[in-house]
Amino acid sequence: MLHTAFANTSSDAMNYVDEPETPDALSLMQCVLEQMDYGLALVHMPTRQIRFANRLAHDGLNGPGSLRSGLCVTEGRLNTLLNVDHAQLERALLRAQSGVRALISLGGEGCTTSVALVPLNAPGAAPFALLVFAKQQLCDSSTMALFARERGLTSAESNVLASVCSGMRPTEIAQHHGVQISTVRSQLRSIRLKTRCDTIRQLVETVSILPPMARHMASVQY
Template sequence: MLHSTFAALASESVNYIDEPSTSESPDALGLMQCVLEQMDYGLALVHMATRQIRFANRLAHDGLNGPGSLRSGLCVVAGRLSTLLPTDHAQLERALLRAHGGVRALISLGGEDCTTSVAVVPLNAPTPTPYALLVFAKQQLCDSSTMALFARERGLTSAESNVLASVCSGMRPTEIAQHHGVQISTVRSQLRSIRLKTRCDTIRQLVETVSILPPMARHMAAVQH
């Protein structure tokens, strides 16, 4: 039944939204910026020649400024993209040069105590201006709002939701019990209930299920230019 349904859908042509006319472009741009704000990934558009940031959603803006740069390894100096650590600057430059040639790159930034990754993706935009998309690594497996929606949809109790969040943060059952001040038997009972409600046979499968949830942003904020 499912196979025949998928086959029927695949046989249909995909209808794309028409490109906006000149009069509709500002509205289309604003709509696209709102879309990017809803993603739980830092996304920034950088001019590969000048290193200037053309656009950054809220998560990327936070990752390029102030305390957020400690987590991303990137910052903005005199209006140009740079690295927080001077030792990381060379690999950023190499990644941008490769992107200028149409090659994607993944760079690792930060010291031994705090290492993060940023993807540098060249854009084949309908313009001669060379831009690359910076995709920041997520700071956690799943954001709190997505986790809450998942827990509510699967009928988890408040206590089970807290246990699920602890498991996805890497805590072991004994650590969860100590953290919440309950017996280990209580945590194990809650984990069994969570697996039943989420239809997961193992904790690993549960974590994998959470890891591929849609990446929704934790908040909606003003667009940063």
């Protein structure tokens, strides 16, 4: 099992002592990546081969989510769905090989998304980079449910909270749930009291910085 221990030093920095990597440690780290509500993939920059991807990244590269990510895998190599984005990806990969991070915008009008390319410059390591895909929604439903339960929200209030965080206005929420606008306003007051938020904006900000916990999904090994 992966173990870390604090080493006593004279500085404020914290040093970690790790046990040698084992198959159990590798599996544990893969499980860690699956818990994040971000698509994360490891790409070998010179060959553009994907070596690992969690489920969210896999869906962004191969599944229905590929229409939103703007990236795909063609003949085992990282590529772009649109030809116009290919040069941008190539430039980002070249910059990453020199240690420079990149944020690329992909897709056409009305369907633009971003992917970060972060070089991993471990000493003596192969030239890999981490692909970090943009989130598809403000907060995952499982995280929202945990937050609502922890703050004592009712089922109806939880639904209103999810609607607010998806960008719906009170009138739209009332129409969507088939209730009076006065009911929605009353629910919003109750939600603000239970979450200790003075305004809807503060409520959305509170939800936006919740820990990015993903739904339980199996990892995909390339």
